[in-house]
Amino acid sequence: MKTSENLLEGLDICAQTRCRYEQCGCVTAVFLDQVQLRAAASRLFEAGYHIEDVTGVDFAEGIEVIYHFDHFDHPVDYPARVTLRVLTDHESPEVPTISDIFSGAGWHERECFDFFGVTFSDHPQFRPLLLPAEFDQHPLLKPEKNRESLYAFLGACEPVKPVKGERYHFEASVEAPVEAQKTPEALASSDTGQSRSEKA
Amino acid sequence: MNLLGEIREAIKGFYSLAVGMGVTGKYFFRPEVTVHYPRKTVDNVSTYSGHVELQPGKKNPDGADCIVCGTCVRNCPSGCLTLEVLELMEENPDLEKKPKKIKKLKALIYDYSYCSLCGQCIENCPVTALGFSQHVYWAEFDRKAIKMDLVARLKDQLNAKKEAM
Amino acid sequence: MTTETLCGDFYTHCFQAEQDKEHEGRLIINMGPQHPSTHGVLRVIVEMEGEYISRAEPVIGYLHRMHEKMGEIKTYHQYMPNMGRVDYLHALAWNWAYIGAVEKLCQIEVPRRAEFIRVITCEMNRICSHLVWWGAYLLDLGAFTPIMYSFDDREQAVDLLQMITGSRLTYCYYRFGGVRTDINDAFIAGTRDFCKLMKSRLPMYKDLVTDNYILRKRCEEIGVLPLEMARRYGATGPVLRGSGQKYDVRRAEPYSVYPELDFEIPAFPEGDAMARYRVRVAEMEQSVRIIEQSLNMLPQGDFMAPKSPKRIKPPKGDVYFAVEGARGKIGVYIISDGSSTPYRLKLRSPSYSNLSLFAELAKGTLLADAVSILGSLDLVIPEIDR
Numbered sequence: 104m105k106t107s108e109n110l111l112e113g114l115d116i117c118a119q120t121r122c123r124y125e126q127c128g129c130v131t132a133v134f135l136d137q138v139q140l141r142a143a144a145s146r147l148f149e150a151g152y153h154i155e156d157v158t159g160v161d162f163a164e165g166i167e168v169i170y171h172f173d174h175f176d177h178p179v180d181y182p183a184r185v186t187l188r189v190l191t192d193h194e195s196p197e198v199p200t201i202s203d204i205f206s207g208a209g210w211h212e213r214e215c216f217d218f219f220g221v222t223f224s225d226h227p228q229f230r231p232l233l234l235p236a237e238f239d240q241h242p243l244l245k246p247e248k249n250r251e252s253l254y255a256f257l258g259a260c261e262p263v264k265p266v267k268g269e270r271y272h273f274e275a276s277v278e279a280p281v282e283a284q285k286t287p288e289a290l291a292s293s294d295t296g297q298s299r300s301e302k303a
Numbered sequence: 304m305n306l307l308g309e310i311r312e313a314i315k316g317f318y319s320l321a322v323g324m325g326v327t328g329k330y331f332f333r334p335e336v337t338v339h340y341p342r343k344t345v346d347n348v349s350t351y352s353g354h355v356e357l358q359p360g361k362k363n364p365d366g367a368d369c370i371v372c373g374t375c376v377r378n379c380p381s382g383c384l385t386l387e388v389l390e391l392m393e394e395n396p397d398l399e400k401k402p403k404k405i406k407k408l409k410a411l412i413y414d415y416s417y418c419s420l421c422g423q424c425i426e427n428c429p430v431t432a433l434g435f436s437q438h439v440y441w442a443e444f445d446r447k448a449i450k451m452d453l454v455a456r457l458k459d460q461l462n463a464k465k466e467a468m
Numbered sequence: 469m470t471t472e473t474l475c476g477d478f479y480t481h482c483f484q485a486e487q488d489k490e491h492e493g494r495l496i497i498n499m500g501p502q503h504p505s506t507h508g509v510l511r512v513i514v515e516m517e518g519e520y521i522s523r524a525e526p527v528i529g530y531l532h533r534m535h536e537k538m539g540e541i542k543t544y545h546q547y548m549p550n551m552g553r554v555d556y557l558h559a560l561a562w563n564w565a566y567i568g569a570v571e572k573l574c575q576i577e578v579p580r581r582a583e584f585i586r587v588i589t590c591e592m593n594r595i596c597s598h599l600v601w602w603g604a605y606l607l608d609l610g611a612f613t614p615i616m617y618s619f620d621d622r623e624q625a626v627d628l629l630q631m632i633t634g635s636r637l638t639y640c641y642y643r644f645g646g647v648r649t650d651i652n653d654a655f656i657a658g659t660r661d662f663c664k665l666m667k668s669r670l671p672m673y674k675d676l677v678t679d680n681y682i683l684r685k686r687c688e689e690i691g692v693l694p695l696e697m698a699r700r701y702g703a704t705g706p707v708l709r710g711s712g713q714k715y716d717v718r719r720a721e722p723y724s725v726y727p728e729l730d731f732e733i734p735a736f737p738e739g740d741a742m743a744r745y746r747v748r749v750a751e752m753e754q755s756v757r758i759i760e761q762s763l764n765m766l767p768q769g770d771f772m773a774p775k776s777p778k779r780i781k782p783p784k785g786d787v788y789f790a791v792e793g794a795r796g797k798i799g800v801y802i803i804s805d806g807s808s809t810p811y812r813l814k815l816r817s818p819s820y821s822n823l824s825l826f827a828e829l830a831k832g833t834l835l836a837d838a839v840s841i842l843g844s845l846d847l848v849i850p851e852i853d854r
């Protein structure tokens with residue numbers, strides 16, 4: 104099996120981080136531009152992944168839509184959870200749907216619209232799901248003063264791909280905390296991916 | 304499906320029915336396992352956690368050990384506890400020092416209708432003044448009736464005990 | 469437009485609007501939200517072509533309580549009781565998913581004894597959940613007797629759980645770094661007896677129900693779910709294993725002491741309602757095995773980490789933790805901003821994904837079979853709506 108890291112090889116991704124499974128429960132997080140989302144999802148679908156959930160988080164930079172995928176037949180000691188993260192703005196949040204690739208995403212996307220007001224373009228049945236249709240608010244949006252910067256949460260993960268992109272501006276903000284974090288322990292963990300695949 | 308198959312299917316069906324009926328028949332002669340509730344009650348309520356109540360104190364046998372710290376109120380996820388505090392001046396004050404204020408528990412209002420019986424208040428109480436009761440069979444017609452003062456309840460309980468003695 | 473289109477609510481209108489022009493005359497009916505076979509308040513809009521369903525759409529949200537928002541308001545400790553209320557049938561798995569996520573986030577060590585207690589109680593609860601499903605499913609199919617037996621057995625298990633947790637349904641038993649109370653000898657003896665009882669009852673269940681001809685006719689080749697479709701929808705748990713995929717979070721992403729325990733993951737390749745039925749019955753057997761092993765391996769020691777924090781303030785970061793519930797993969801995703809409340813808390817409930825495939829699965833089946841399919845998905849509506 105391809106490791107989840109080179110799974111998205113060749114796609115124009117903004118950034119990729121390798122995460123410690125023991126700490127955050129997923130092996131890699133990929134930051135994508137919206138245009139790449141569907142391509143990435145198709146790759147994952149072809150590689151045999153299934154969708155776990157689609158959810159959003161309200162950050163100061165915009166609403167981030169988070170996709171979790173997992174694999175049925177991964178080796179026991181190499182968990183496979185992959186996170187895709189797509190950023191959209193507060194004014195007119197819109198992300199392409201992946202419900203035609205992963206049918207299960209359909210409901211999760213509708214839920215995401217209920218809670219965050221994110222529109223998923225080309226979704227075949229786009230309407231409220233959990234909240235009543237007359238209710239026009241999105242309860243999980245935070246008031247502006249409570250929003251935090253998305254970069255504040257990235258300290259635990261280590262970027263492995265060059266970071267770029269229009270929406271994500273990693274260069275300055277992410278590198279610093281990661282460098283600071285490079286204790287011997289963090290360094291040792293950074294090649295766990297390798298040692299795991301050797302074991303397997 | 305041909306006729307033979309049909310007949311075989313039918314026999315299989317009847318056989319499975321007979322086996323099932325056999326099971327039912329066997330259990331028909333077993334003792335009853337249900338309890339006819341209002342007339343009889345179950346006997347394991349001693350392990351059940353009913354609503355929250357103040358326990359008779361170890362230091363203060365006439366009331367609760369509560370030191371009015373408010374931890375239970377702060378930790379309750381549902382906000383069902385309210386403290387009413389009586390602030391007293393210290394008796395026999397030391398004339399040189401400023402008289403100290405003593406806080407006393409006046410009432411601990413508890414709204415059972417909001418309580419999720421999670422036990423946060425009980426675990427966090429520094430003097431273990433709270434506990435789960437075994438007051439299980441409790442029904443009221445009025446929602447307000449299950450909002451009560453735990454201090455008064457404890458007093459009633461202690462009085463009842465004294466009378467029984 | 470005729471007055472006909474004005475009937476019904478928003479969802480009915482949407483459903484009508486999606487109707488093909490050539491099928492305009494077809495009957496659209498609502499099943500639920502108070503239909504006995506929908507186990508709560510699930511509503512399914514179906515378009516009928518005679519006795520056959522040509523289109524179906526589940527409408528959910530009648531029990532929505534916004535647990536995720538509550539998670540952002542309450543502190544980590546205060547959110548615990550919510551977990552017993554998401555899925556009332558397997559409350560301890562949700563307890564575990566949440567507690568486990570926070571423990572992972574804060575790197576809290578759990579004593580071994582507590583891990584075993586968790587395994588024992590969680591598996592007991594799984595058996596309870598499957599027993600309720602078993603009885604209720606058969607009730608859906610028109611068999612009244614089985615639920616009497618299953619509730620009898622469940623009562624034993626619930627009594628045992630009550631002995632240590634104090635509650636009977638909505639448990640709030642696990643704590644950060646352990647469990648609330650230790651288990652006692654009476655519980656251990658009672659659990660051993662319960663395991664024995666279950667072992668004698670399961671063959672009886674087989675005689676009474678599984679081999680029953682009528683049940684087979686109602687379940688076999690009904691609602692065949694191909695594995696590819698299960699994957700597309702992200703179905704997990706017995707629904708997935710009934711399509712032949714041996715995927716169980718307890719093995720795939722081992723947590724707690726499950727790697728040390730010897731148990732199998734039952735899977736049946738047929739993909740029909742009967743396969744899902746068999747998976748659950750076989751799972752009860754495996755859970756009994758797990759409980760017996762854990763009781764034999766139960767070490768002495770603390771049931772609560774001595775240094776378990778009174779106030780939880782996790783470091784910044786995010787965590788995903790998944791456990792295997794009775795209905796599939798339960799996931800809790802927490803983003804912490806370092807304060808005493810989560811920045812974002814997401815609950816991934818298995819029934820939600822499992823129900824979302826119903827629309828596709830029910831196409832072209834008999835209405836009576838749709839009831840069988842719905843039942844075989846083992847839906848718990850509060851968990852779907854959260």
Ligand code: SF4
Pocket residue numbers: 355378379380381382383384417418419420421422423424425
């Ligand atoms: S048991 Fe829980 S909900 Fe009830 S009063 Fe105590 S803290 Fe509040």
Ligand code: SF4
Pocket residue numbers: 368369370371372373374375376386427428429430431432433
């Ligand atoms: S936590 Fe205990 S001592 Fe403090 S106010 Fe509550 S009952 Fe009294």
